[in-house]
Amino acid sequence: MNEIKDSNPTSFQTAKEAIAWIVGRMEKLGIKPGLQRMQMLMEKLGHPERRLQFIHVAGTNGKGSTCAYLTSVLRTCGYDVGSFTSPYLEKYTNRIQVNGADIEDEELLRLVNKMKPIVDEIAETEVGSPSMFEISTALAILYFATVAYPDYVVWETGLGGRLDSTNIVNPIVTVITNVGHDHMEILGDSLEMVAAEKAGIIKAGVPVITAVEPQDVWNVIAKTAKEKKATLYSLGNQFDYTTVSNQLDHQIFDFSGPFRNMKELPISLNGKHQLTNAAVAVMTLEVLRQYNACIVEDDVLHKGLFETRWPGRLEMVSHDPRILLDGAHNPEGAETLAAALQSVYSYGKLHLMIGMLSTKNHTGYLRHILPLVDTLILTEPNFHKKGDASRLAELAQELLHDMDRKVDILVERDWKRALETLKSRTEQDDLAVVSGTLYLISDVRSWITYQTDSEKGW
Structure with a gap:
């Protein structure tokens, strides 16, 4: 040795x-x-x-x-x-x-x-x-x-x-x-x-x-x-x-x-x-x-x-308003999230905040999610490989045009401000969802749970 x-x-x-x-x-x-x-x-x-x-x-x-x-x-x-x-x-x-x-x-x-x-x-x-x-x-x-x-x-x-x-x-x-x-x-x-x-x-x-x-x-x-x-x-x-x-x-x-x-x-x-x-x-x-x-x-x-718990995956981190965290960040994850939103949860309107890394398959993700949401808030994770929120908004608009569907789309690059917007939009019978890269989920979860920023890394 x-x-x-x-x-x-x-x-x-x-x-x-x-x-x-x-x-x-x-x-x-x-x-x-x-x-x-x-x-x-x-x-x-x-x-x-x-x-x-x-x-x-x-x-x-x-x-x-x-x-x-x-x-x-x-x-x-x-x-x-x-x-x-x-x-x-x-x-x-x-x-x-x-x-x-x-x-x-x-x-x-x-x-x-x-x-x-x-x-x-x-x-x-x-x-x-x-x-x-x-x-x-x-x-x-x-x-x-x-x-x-x-x-x-x-x-x-x-x-x-x-x-x-x-x-x-x-x-x-x-x-x-x-x-x-x-x-x-x-x-x-x-x-x-x-x-x-x-x-x-x-x-x-x-x-x-x-x-x-x-x-x-x-x-x-x-x-x-x-x-x-x-x-x-x-x-x-x-x-x-x-x-x-x-x-x-x-x-x-x-x-x-x-x-x-x-x-x-x-x-x-x-x-x-x-x-x-x-x-x-x-x-x-x-x-x-x-x-x-x-x-x-x-x-x-x-x-x-x-007794198994797994934070950040279909995790309800707030009840007033109801905020659900889910680290879906690829097409299969989005399909799973969409299925759960349709079969497990009840709500009036669905407000979704997402932030992605630039390397992910955004089109496949959005195709599964867009048919369900009333409000889409696009933000950016505090990470060096973050995806551009404006580009995500353009992509969402293109897909919605093909679906012949209207969704209220907001771009807010600062995730903390995006989170406040999400909360303000979510009424008593609504459901707010934060999804995308786990770097965003990590920050949002730490902020809601402890009012502190998370550390960063794989």
Whole structure:
């Protein structure tokens, strides 16, 4: 094992300094797909990733919710659970947690100071400087493997899968929730290409759980699983669910799987898509029961599923006026949001505030949402890749003209002023929705909940 010296003349003095060093790399270095730098980091750190049991979760949408279900149930079962998720909603340390508690500032500072000389050393090689996400991933692994020692680590990919920094691990089970239109400027210009990137997390002999559709996209996942001799459990084939009841904040479903069937499993998250996410999580837990001796009692499963919370996704953050937050930012997310708005919520008028990143498929998003809204307020997230609100307004007008529909469209680039406009428009029987990039959702949620600004970063 390579020794890492604590004495470093360029050590950070506070956790805030260490975090600033990490997140500052996002703007300087951006996203750097590839595993060479991660391989060097792990080797120089003594391969801490080999000491942990990972549940690796990828997917265009739903992976965060699926991770939340898995974490909640496993914790309710009495296991210590580490979780690594992105992006975070309020502050950097949210992304690295054990049993729902953020990594402590003192440990973060100590571990970053241990890692920094290695990062600087790698930066001098031909592979170049490790990115923000690579350092964050290595930090999480180091924390879990040398400080917290959780029984399981719920491990969410950042972008894609094959070349994502999280793919440095060899998990005990792999999950691919779905494949949709997102990050296509990096992952490929067809759903099959995106699927191939996400299938890159499939490891030899490691079971795979998925809800991927349609058939041609599923075929990509199935082909990779077969090549890797990884047993595939697919929604609609090896496992399935049926809806028993659907009420606000309380849905019930029956689960059927290869090992057993279960009746009346409850969840409190809203939207039909959450039943799919919960079923994927249950199948994953069933695989852990069969192959990993994970103990999941029925009553504990029910409790863990129902107590799952996932902030920023169909989250009602205010009741006077009613304000719903949802981080839908791609066409599939918008379709899911639209379905929930039509089936779960009742309202007089619907007022929608959105802010997007410049890289997203805005046309596909708006096509799903525009038929439902009475007021559309377009704003801009406080982030360097923000989408232009005026351009979004022009696009919305073009689409509305084709739909032969009129919607009151307002442009307010300052998101705080846009939020005040949204509130002023929303009467007692109306519903206000804030949607788009999670960078906007993060800011709005922190402002409404705590009257403070959120931190920024992936």
